[in-house]
Amino acid sequence: MNAVEIEQAITDLAAKPFDAAEFPFAFLEAFGNKETTLRKLRKGESNKSDFAGPWGGVLQANNIHVAVAPAGEVTSTLAALKASPATSRWKAKFILATDGATFEAENLTADGETVACSYAEFPDHFGFFLALAGITTVKQVRESSFDIRATSRLNRLYVELLKDNPDWGTAERRPDMNHFMARLIFCFFAEDTDIFNGTGLFTATVEQMSARDSSNTHEVIGGIFHAMNTPIADRPNAGLPRWADAFPYVNGGLFSGSTEAPRFSRIARSYLLHIGQLKWTQINPDIFGSMIQAVADDEERGALGMHYTSVPNILKVLNPLFLDDLRAKLEEAGDNSRTLLNLRRRMARIRVFDPACGSGNFLVIAYKEMRAIEAEINRRRHEPELRSEIPLTNFRGIEIRDFPAEIARLALIIAEYQCDVLYRGQKEALAEFLPLDAQNWITCGNALRLDWLSLWPQERAGVKLNADDLFSTPLDQAQIDFENEVGETYICGNPPYLGSRNQTDEHRSDLAPLMNGKITNWKSLDYVAGWIVKAAAYLRATAGASALVTTNSICQGLSVPTLWPHVLCDGMEIFFAHRSFKWTNLAAHNAGVTVAIIGLAMNDRRSTKYIVDGDERRAVPHINPYLIPAPTVFVEPRREPPGQYPMLFGNMPRDGSHLSMDWADRRSLLNRAPEAAPFVFRYLGSEELINGQQRYCVWVSDSQEAEARSIPELQVRFDGVAAARQKSPAAATRAWASRSHRFVQVPGLGRRSTLALAGVSSETREYLPVTLLGVGNVVSNLAFVLYDAPLWNMALIASRIHLVWIATVCGKLETRYRYSNTLGWNTFPVPPLTEKNKADLTRCAEHILLAREAHFPATIADLYDPDAMPADLRAAHDANDETLERIYIGRRFRNDTERLEKLFEMYTKMTANDGAGKRKAKVSA
Numbered sequence: 001m002n003a004v005e006i007e008q009a010i011t012d013l014a015a016k017p018f019d020a021a022e023f024p025f026a027f028l029e030a031f032g033n034k035e036t037t038l039r040k041l042r043k044g045e046s047n048k049s050d051f052a053g054p055w056g057g058v059l060q061a062n063n064i065h066v067a068v069a070p071a072g073e074v075t076s077t078l079a080a081l082k083a084s085p086a087t088s089r090w091k092a093k094f095i096l097a098t099d100g101a102t103f104e105a106e107n108l109t110a111d112g113e114t115v116a117c118s119y120a121e122f123p124d125h126f127g128f129f130l131a132l133a134g135i136t137t138v139k140q141v142r143e144s145s146f147d148i149r150a151t152s153r154l155n156r157l158y159v160e161l162l163k164d165n166p167d168w169g170t171a172e173r174r175p176d177m178n179h180f181m182a183r184l185i186f187c188f189f190a191e192d193t194d195i196f197n198g199t200g201l202f203t204a205t206v207e208q209m210s211a212r213d214s215s216n217t218h219e220v221i222g223g224i225f226h227a228m229n230t231p232i233a234d235r236p237n238a239g240l241p242r243w244a245d246a247f248p249y250v251n252g253g254l255f256s257g258s259t260e261a262p263r264f265s266r267i268a269r270s271y272l273l274h275i276g277q278l279k280w281t282q283i284n285p286d287i288f289g290s291m292i293q294a295v296a297d298d299e300e301r302g303a304l305g306m307h308y309t310s311v312p313n314i315l316k317v318l319n320p321l322f323l324d325d326l327r328a329k330l331e332e333a334g335d336n337s338r339t340l341l342n343l344r345r346r347m348a349r350i351r352v353f354d355p356a357c358g359s360g361n362f363l364v365i366a367y368k369e370m371r372a373i374e375a376e377i378n379r380r381r382h383e384p385e386l387r388s389e390i391p392l393t394n395f396r397g398i399e400i401r402d403f404p405a406e407i408a409r410l411a412l413i414i415a416e417y418q419c420d421v422l423y424r425g426q427k428e429a430l431a432e433f434l435p436l437d438a439q440n441w442i443t444c445g446n447a448l449r450l451d452w453l454s455l456w457p458q459e460r461a462g463v464k465l466n467a468d469d470l471f472s473t474p475l476d477q478a479q480i481d482f483e484n485e486v487g488e489t490y491i492c493g494n495p496p497y498l499g500s501r502n503q504t505d506e507h508r509s510d511l512a513p514l515m516n517g518k519i520t521n522w523k524s525l526d527y528v529a530g531w532i533v534k535a536a537a538y539l540r541a542t543a544g545a546s547a548l549v550t551t552n553s554i555c556q557g558l559s560v561p562t563l564w565p566h567v568l569c570d571g572m573e574i575f576f577a578h579r580s581f582k583w584t585n586l587a588a589h590n591a592g593v594t595v596a597i598i599g600l601a602m603n604d605r606r607s608t609k610y611i612v613d614g615d616e617r618r619a620v621p622h623i624n625p626y627l628i629p630a631p632t633v634f635v636e637p638r639r640e641p642p643g644q645y646p647m648l649f650g651n652m653p654r655d656g657s658h659l660s661m662d663w664a665d666r667r668s669l670l671n672r673a674p675e676a677a678p679f680v681f682r683y684l685g686s687e688e689l690i691n692g693q694q695r696y697c698v699w700v701s702d703s704q705e706a707e708a709r710s711i712p713e714l715q716v717r718f719d720g721v722a723a724a725r726q727k728s729p730a731a732a733t734r735a736w737a738s739r740s741h742r743f744v745q746v747p748g749l750g751r752r753s754t755l756a757l758a759g760v761s762s763e764t765r766e767y768l769p770v771t772l773l774g775v776g777n778v779v780s781n782l783a784f785v786l787y788d789a790p791l792w793n794m795a796l797i798a799s800r801i802h803l804v805w806i807a808t809v810c811g812k813l814e815t816r817y818r819y820s821n822t823l824g825w826n827t828f829p830v831p832p833l834t835e836k837n838k839a840d841l842t843r844c845a846e847h848i849l850l851a852r853e854a855h856f857p858a859t860i861a862d863l864y865d866p867d868a869m870p871a872d873l874r875a876a877h878d879a880n881d882e883t884l885e886r887i888y889i890g891r892r893f894r895n896d897t898e899r900l901e902k903l904f905e906m907y908t909k910m911t912a913n914d915g916a917g918k919r920k921a922k923v924s925a
C-alpha cells in the first residue's frame with residue numbers, strides 16, 4: 001500500500017463506529033497487512049501479546065503492540081503496554097491504546113515520540129505511523145500530518161478529475177489542470193485564514209450552490225474564480241452572481257486568464273468538500289510544496305513526501321551562503337539603531353535565486369529566515385509592526401516543470417502571509433495581502449537555456465510584465481524586470497544530477513552551448529555541471545555568491561581536471577564546501593544520495609573560507625576542487641609511477657569466452673585430454689578475486705603453439721576464438737584471429753608472485769582488497785596487477801590512505817570505487833621509504849595475509865564485509881595504517897581530510913617540476 005491508500009484506509013476506519021474487538025486488526029489492515037497475516041494474529045498463532053485487558057492485546061513482532069482499553073483507561077493501558085515484557089521481547093516499535101474515545105500511542109524507536117488525541121482525530125497523526133507500512137520518513141514529515149493528509153486528498157481529487165476529464169490529462173491541457181489545482185489550494189488556504197470573508201467560504205459556497213449530483217460544480221467553481229479575477233471596481237458591470245460577489249479580488253496571475261474548471265463527478269465533488277474540511281491554517285509551505293508537486297507526476301503520485309528536503313539540509317546551503325553573515329551582522333549591530341537600519345536596507349536588496357527550484361523550498365526557507373532576522377531588527381528598533389521591506393519578488397527561481405513552478409510561487413505567497421501574521425499580526429497581514437502581487441518571480445523554463453543575466457539584469461529598470469503570463473507560459477525573459485535596486489545575489493539550490501550515461505540527447509544539447517569550445521570531454525560530466533558553469537559565469541558579473549548541492553562525483557576523478565579549470569579561473573574560488581554527506585531527501589525510499597555542497601564566489605568577496613566535514617567545521621586558507629584544504633591541482637593520468645613498481649592491466653582475452661572455463665568445464669576437458677593440463681591455468685578477474693569463484697583459462701605461449709594445437713580439445717577452442725575475433729567490428733581484434741591460441745593483450749605473468757586488485761570494489765569496504773597470488777595464475781583485464789613486486793607494495797595498496805586517494809582522484813563507478821593505475825597508482829604520493837620502512841611494511845602485509853588465511857575459506861567479500869570483518873584482520877589493517885601513516889607524518893592522521901591534505905601537498909611538490917597537475921584554467925569567453 002502506498003501512503004495515499006493508507007491515509008484513505010485510516011480515514012475510513014476512524015469514520016466507522018468503534019468496534020473494540022475488531023479495532024486492532026482493522027488498524028493493522030489499514031497499514032497494509034494481508035488477510036493471512038491478520039488471520040494468524042486473530043487465531044493467536046502469531047500474536048505475541050501478554051496484555052490481559054478485557055479484549056486482550058495484539059502484538060505483531062517487530063511492529064506494534066495494540067490494546068483496546070476500558071473506557072477512560074487509555075493512559076494506564078498504554079503504560080501497561082510499555083511495561084509489558086512482551087513489548088520489549090518482541091521488539092514492538094509502537095504501542096497503541098484506545099477506548100474509542102481517546103487515542104494514545106508511542107513510537108518506542110524515535111525518541112519516544114507520542115500521540116494523544118481524540119479517536120476521531122487519530123488519522124491526523126497519519127505520518128506518525130507510516131513506519132508501520134515500512135515507509136520511513138524524517139521527523140518533520142512525521143510531524144506534518146496535515147501536509148501529508150492534504151496532499152493525499154488532493155492526490156485523490158487529481159486522479160478523479162483526470163478520470164472525469166481525460167482531455168485535461170493531455171500534454172496540452174496538463175498545465176490547465178495544474179493551474180486549477182494551484183487555484184484550489186489557494187482557496188482552501190484563504191478560506192481558513194480569514195483571507196476570504198468568513199471561514200470556510202469557498203467550500204461552503206461550492207457545497208451550497210452546486211447540485212448534489214455534481215452536474216454544475218465546475219460552473220460554480222468557475223464563477224468563484226471569475227469573481228477572484230474581477231477587481232471590485234469592475235464588479236457592478238461584471239454580472240457576477242451574488243454568491244460569487246462575496247469573494248475578494250485576488251488575481252495576482254493566479255486567477256487571471258481562463259476561469260474554466262474541469263467537470264466534477266459526484267465522487268470528485270465529495271473529495272473536494274472533504275479537502276475543504278481540513279484545517280488549512282496548519283499548512284507548512286516548506287513541506288507542503290515538496291509533497292504536493294508529486295501530485296502532478298504520474299509516476300510519483302502516491303508516494304507522498306518523496307521529494308521532501310529537510311529544513312536542516314536546506315540550511316546547510318543557505319547558512320554559509322549568506323544567512324550566517326546576516327546573523328553575525330545582527331549580532332554585531334546590537335541595539336545600534338543606525339546599524340540595524342543599514343542591515344535592514346541591505347536585506348531588502350538581497351536576491352535569492354534558485355535555478356532549479358522545484359516547489360520553492362530553498363526560497364521559502366530563505367524568505368522565512370530573512371523575515372526572522374528582519375523581525376528582530378524591527379523589535380530592537382521598536383518598530384514591531386512595520387511592514388516588511390523584504391520583497392517576495394526577490395526570491396526567484398527557475399523550474400522546468402509547470403506544476404512545481406506554480407506551487408513554488410504559491411508556497412512563497414503563503415509563507416509571506418504566515419510571516420506577516422507571525423511578526424505583525426493577523427490584522428496587518430490581512431490588510432495588505434490582497435490583491436496578490438502580479439509580478440512573476442518564478443520562471444517556468446529550462447535553466448540551462450535561459451540567460452540568467454537577462455532574466456535578472458543588474459541595472460535598475462522598470463517593470464514590464466504581463467500578469468496573464470505568470471502562471472501559464474514561460475515568459476519572454478526580456479519582459480521580466482523589477483523595480484528593485486540591485487544588491488547581492490545568492491544562488492542556491494539542488495539542481496538535478498544525471499551521470500553522463502543517463503543523459504539524453506536533450507540533456508546534452510542543453511549543455512553543449514555552455515561547454516563547447518571551452519571544456520574538452522564535457523560529455524563525461526554530470527548534468528549538474530551545467531549549473532556550476534552558469535553560476536560561475538553569473539557571479540563574474542554580479543555581486544554575490546552561490547552554494548549548490550551537487551553529486552560529489554564532480555569533485556572526484558576525471559571530472560575535476562575536466563570541469564574545474566574552466567570554473568576556477570579569473571578569480572573564482574570555492575569559499576565554502578560541505579564534503580560528502582548523504583542527502584536523505586527521498587523520504588519514502590530514504591536511501592539518500594551522496595552529495596557535496598560547493599560555495600563559489602569571486603576571490604575578493606569572501607575573506608574567510610571553510611570546510612564542513614561531518615560535524616567539524618574548519619576555517620581554511622584555500623579549498624581545492626577535490627574539496628580539500630589544499631592548493632588547487634588537477635590530478636591527471638600519468639604514464640609512470642614516481643619511483644614505484646609499474647602497475648599493469650591484467651590480460652585481455654577477446655576470446656568469445658572460448659579460452660576460459662569454469663571448474664566443471666575444466667574437469668571435463670582434462671578427463672578427455674589430460675595432456676592439456678600444462679596449458680590450463682587458474683584465471684582471475686574481479687569476481688574471482690573478490691568472491692572466490694573458480695575459473696580457468698587456456699594459456700599458451702607462442703613457443704608452445706604447435707604443441708597446444710595438436711590437442712584436438714584445445715584446437716576446437718582456438719577455432720572458436722578465431723571465429724569470434726573474425727566477427728568483431730574492430731579491425732585490431734580481427735587481426736588477432738590467426739593467433740587464436742593466446743590472449744590479445746598480455747602485459748605479463750608473475751614469475752614469482754602477483755599482487756592483484758579488482759578494478760571495481762564496493763564502497764562499503766574499508767580497504768581495497770588487494771590479493772597476493774602465486775605462480776600459475778592468470779589475471780584478466782578486469783583487475784590490475786603488480787608482477788613480482790616486493791610485498792611492501794601490498795601494504796601501500798591495502799592502506800586507508802591509498803583508498804582515500806583512489807576514492808578522490810579516480811572517482812567512482814556508480815557508487816563503487818573504480819581503480820585506475822594511471823590515475824590512482826601512478827599519482828599516489830609515497831614518501832621516500834628506508835629499508836627499515838620497507839621491512840616494517842612487508843611485515844604488515846604478511847600479517848594481513850595471515851589474518852585472512854586464519855579464516856580460510858572465507859572470500860575477500862566475506863572478510864571485508866564491514867559488519868562482519870574479523871577482529872584480527874581489522875587489527876592487522878590498523879597496524880598497517882599505523883606503520884604507514886607514521887612514515888608519512890610521524891603519527892596517525894586524524895581523519896580522511898587530513899590524509900588528503902597531506903597527499904595533495906605531496907602531489908603538488910611531486911608534480912611541481914613536470915607540469916602535471918598544474919594545468920592552467922582556460923579563461924572563458
Ligand SMILES: C[S@@+](CC[C@H](N)C(=O)[O-])C[C@H]1O[C@@H](n2cnc3c(N)ncnc32)[C@H](O)[C@@H]1O
Binds near residue numbers: 360
Ligand atoms: C533535485 S530537484 C530540487 C528541487 C527542490 N529544491 C528540492 O529540494 O526538492 C531538481 C529540480 O530541478 C528541476 N529541473 C530539472 N532540469 C531542469 C532544467 N533544465 N531547468 C530548470 N529546472 C530543472 C526538476 O524539475 C526539479 O524540480
